[in-house]
Amino acid sequence: MNYIAITDINAPELDVFARISEAQLFRYYEPDVGIFLAESAYVVERALEAGYEPLTMLLETGRIETEGRPVFEAIERIWGREKLETIPIYTADHAIVTQLTGYAMVRGLWMTLRRKREIPVEEFCRDKKRVTVLYDVMNPTNVGAIIRSAAALGMDGALLTHASVDPLTRRSARVSMGTVFQIPWTKFTRAESESVNPVRMLQSYGFKTVAMALTEDSTSVDNAEIRASEKLAVFMGTEGTGLPKEVIAACDYRVMIPMYHGVDSLNVAAASAISFWELMK
Numbered sequence: 001m002n003y004i005a006i007t008d009i010n011a012p013e014l015d016v017f018a019r020i021s022e023a024q025l026f027r028y029y030e031p032d033v034g035i036f037l038a039e040s041a042y043v044v045e046r047a048l049e050a051g052y053e054p055l056t057m058l059l060e061t062g063r064i065e066t067e068g069r070p071v072f073e074a075i076e077r078i079w080g081r082e083k084l085e086t087i088p089i090y091t092a093d094h095a096i097v098t099q100l101t102g103y104a105m106v107r108g109l110w111m112t113l114r115r116k117r118e119i120p121v122e123e124f125c126r127d128k129k130r131v132t133v134l135y136d137v138m139n140p141t142n143v144g145a146i147i148r149s150a151a152a153l154g155m156d157g158a159l160l161t162h163a164s165v166d167p168l169t170r171r172s173a174r175v176s177m178g179t180v181f182q183i184p185w186t187k188f189t190r191a192e193s194e195s196v197n198p199v200r201m202l203q204s205y206g207f208k209t210v211a212m213a214l215t216e217d218s219t220s221v222d223n224a225e226i227r228a229s230e231k232l233a234v235f236m237g238t239e240g241t242g243l244p245k246e247v248i249a250a251c252d253y254r255v256m257i258p259m260y261h262g263v264d265s266l267n268v269a270a271a272s273a274i275s276f277w278e279l280m281k
Contacts, residue, residue, distance in 0.1 A: 026166070134232055
């Protein structure tokens with residue numbers, strides 16, 4: 001295989017692992033598609049199985065067999081022996097890798113992969129019955145956790161407004177345990193994301209829209225009428241401020257999770273898991 005020992009941590013080939021921001025990676029090398037960086041063997045394997053093309057790898061020398069071997073096998077199985085033999089695999093001891101990446105606890109393996117083209121929202125929604133909409137959710141941990149819950153609890157896909165964090169950021173992908181590669185998702189364009197546009201678009205595709213919000217007319221999350229909807233889109237707002245008032249008003253339903261002891265809200269990731277579980281029954 002194409003092992004390349006790291007002797008100079010300032011080598012430009014390593015910029016993608018340490019000195020290029022994730023926003024820059026989005027269009028780095030390939031302006032029409034872009035690349036992303038995944039970390040840990042488990043997440044990388046999920047990405048490979050979902051058909052993302054591997055480009056380069058950074059690996060601790062002490063983890064070649066434990067972390068690297070399953071990834072090597074996945075590359076060969078999915079992309080063929082020639083890809084495995086030609087992909088650059090940069091190797092270095094733990095101290096050097098930590099110095100380069102600034103991360104000491106990600107199990108010693110990083111990989112760059114080519115992105116896929118995002119599917120337009122209308123096309124994405126054609127075969128979906130239950131979707132969640134992340135409206136300006138900008139915390140990568142929450143994005144990863146919500147998508148993990150959506151995948152685990154049977155949602156058909158996730159849509160994100162333009163301002164929401166990209167699910168392929170390292171932290172989102174890692175928190176999701178790789179489920180960002182196992183459940184379909186796409187993003188609204190900047191124009192589509194404005195104000196109530198996401199609500200109106202989904203309503204035009206036949207979805208009943210649900211705003212997770214505490215309002216005077218909110219109904220309980222176990223509402224039978226909502227559960228019976230043929231097509232349902234569940235809107236989740238950003239941490240702290242929640243959904244904008246105009247979005248809440250535009251949705252067909254406003255739904256709350258009954259709570260006790262004076263608690264008036266949950267973390268959006270926790271709320272998503274409860275709402276998906278109830279509304280999927």
